[in-house]
Amino acid sequence: MIKVEWFYWLCGIFFVLIALQVLNDRTNPKRLGSAAFWGILGLSFGYGTFVVNKTAPSWILGIAVIGLAVLAGSGFPGKGEERTTTPAERATFADKFGNKLFLPALVIPVVAALFGAWLAKVKLSDGTLLLQSGSATIIGLGVASLLALAVAAALLRPRSPAVPLHEGRRLLEHIGWAAILPQMLATLGLLFNASGVGKAVGRVTDHLVPKGSLIAAVALYCIGMAVFTIIMGNAFAAFPVMTAAVGWPLLVQQFDGTPAVVFAIGMLAGFCGTLCTPMAANFNLVPAALLEMKDQYGPIKAQIPTAIPLLGCNIAIMYFFAF
Numbered sequence: 001m002i003k004v005e006w007f008y009w010l011c012g013i014f015f016v017l018i019a020l021q022v023l024n025d026r027t028n029p030k031r032l033g034s035a036a037f038w039g040i041l042g043l044s045f046g047y048g049t050f051v052v053n054k055t056a057p058s059w060i061l062g063i064a065v066i067g068l069a070v071l072a073g074s075g076f077p078g079k080g081e082e083r084t085t086t087p088a089e090r091a092t093f094a095d096k097f098g099n100k101l102f103l104p105a106l107v108i109p110v111v112a113a114l115f116g117a118w119l120a121k122v123k124l125s126d127g128t129l130l131l132q133s134g135s136a137t138i139i140g141l142g143v144a145s146l147l148a149l150a151v152a153a154a155l156l157r158p159r160s161p162a163v164p165l166h167e168g169r170r171l172l173e174h175i176g177w178a179a180i181l182p183q184m185l186a187t188l189g190l191l192f193n194a195s196g197v198g199k200a201v202g203r204v205t206d207h208l209v210p211k212g213s214l215i216a217a218v219a220l221y222c223i224g225m226a227v228f229t230i231i232m233g234n235a236f237a238a239f240p241v242m243t244a245a246v247g248w249p250l251l252v253q254q255f256d257g258t259p260a261v262v263f264a265i266g267m268l269a270g271f272c273g274t275l276c277t278p279m280a281a282n283f284n285l286v287p288a289a290l291l292e293m294k295d296q297y298g299p300i301k302a303q304i305p306t307a308i309p310l311l312g313c314n315i316a317i318m319y320f321f322a323f
Contacts, residue, residue, distance in 0.1 A: 001128055004135035005049050007142030012045030018169050022077070030078030037077045038172070040064050041180065065184075072177035079173045097155065104152040108144040115140025174289065178282040185234035192241050201245035209246075214255050215319055221246040222315045225266050226273035226307075233279030235270025242266065251322070261322040265314050272311040275303035 019039035022031050044064045050056035071077070085093070094101065120136030123129055131139050149164060158164070172179055201224075209216045221242060228238030247266055251257040274280045278300065288296045295301070 001124070001132060002130060002139055003132045004138050004142075005052075007139060008045045008048065010142065012042045014165075014168065015039070015042030015045070017165060018042070018172060021165070021169055028078055030076055033071055033074065034077035034173075037068060037071045037177070040067055040071075065187075068177075068180070069184075077173065077176055093156065100155060103155060104148040107148040107151050108141070111144035111147055112137060112140040115143065175282060175286050178286050181280075181282050182234050182236065185232055185237040188232065188237050190240055192237075199244065201241060204245075209250065214323065217246065217250045217255065218319045218322075219315050221251060221262075221266055222269035222311060222318065225270035226276075226311055229270040229273030230277040230279065233274075233277055233281070235267055235274055238270050238273070239263075239267060242270075255323055257318075257322045262318060265318040265322065269311055269314040269318075272307045272314065275307035276300060 015038045019035045019037075019042060022028060022038060023035035025031055028034060044061060047056065047061060047064075051058045051061055115131065116137040119140070120129075120131055122131070153164070209220055224242045224246060225235065225238050228242055229235045232238055243263065243266065247262055251262050252259050274283055278285055278297065284299045284303075285296055288299055293299075
């Protein structure tokens with residue numbers, strides 16, 4: 001059986017290698033704090049296995065998360081001297097390979113879809129599943145990423161096997177602490193739900209939705225997903241709160257909606273909020289920084305005219321196809 005933990009360990013090894021690179025970079029004025037940030041993150045991936053298996057205390061991971069937050073709040077990680085291709089060299093590669101540069105990126109969704117739709121059902125001779133149950137998509141994403149790396153290496157023929165690692169570090173240093181923002185916000189959503197925020201919101205929505213009005217319930221769920229995403233910065237953080245408040249009790253239990261359709265479209269409605277908020281720093285502010293845009297809110301301003309009608313489309317699609 002292929003286990004998802006193997007790919008978590010691989011992620012952990014990657015971040016530890018990044019930490020060692022940063023630690024040895026004398027040009028980085030924040031190298032110690034930066035190395036600590038990536039090192040703690042990398043070691044957390046491996047330690048998490050023991051927490052899941054209940055062979056190690058979970059509070060240590062909690063301290064690690066607090067440590068990451070403190071380092072991020074203190075201005076870490078920082079940037080060092082880039083040891084990768086120059087902008088001129090990258091422009092030359094772009095002219096030389098053209099649209100072939102998209103091949104590695106296209107490998108990822110295709111392979112991940114094959115794993116999730118087909119290999120997830122394959123069984124070994126002893127009757128056990130080939131892929132760990134419930135983790136086929138994540139395993140597929142890990143395998144797809146490795147295949148994409150191999151395709152990119154075969155296409156571009158880098159001068160050293162370490163080039164992908166240096167490029168990974170370059171991107172991570174541009175993104176900074178925002179690279180782990182989605183995971184942090186998703187965890188925040190689970191904490192909100194566990195603390196009863198979803199139930200509290202549900203009691204409020206009982207007074208807002210007219211009894212027996214399906215369209216009002218659908219609109220409230222979708223708009224609520226978008227608004228909570230704008231506030232929290234991530235649809236994964238908004239999802240458990242709004243689903244516990246409206247999605248499950250009203251749309252599924254009361255109106256007999258199809259759960260898969262309701263929740264999938266609900267996430268899409270949340271993503272409409274992602275397009276409109278600076279809280280989604282990794283989606284909106286980081287690209288502006290990478291592209292050196294004069295207006296750091298430029299992506300948001302360009303996306304709002306699409307986000308609002310798209311939210312309306314999601315409401316209509318859920319209303320007509322989920323019930």
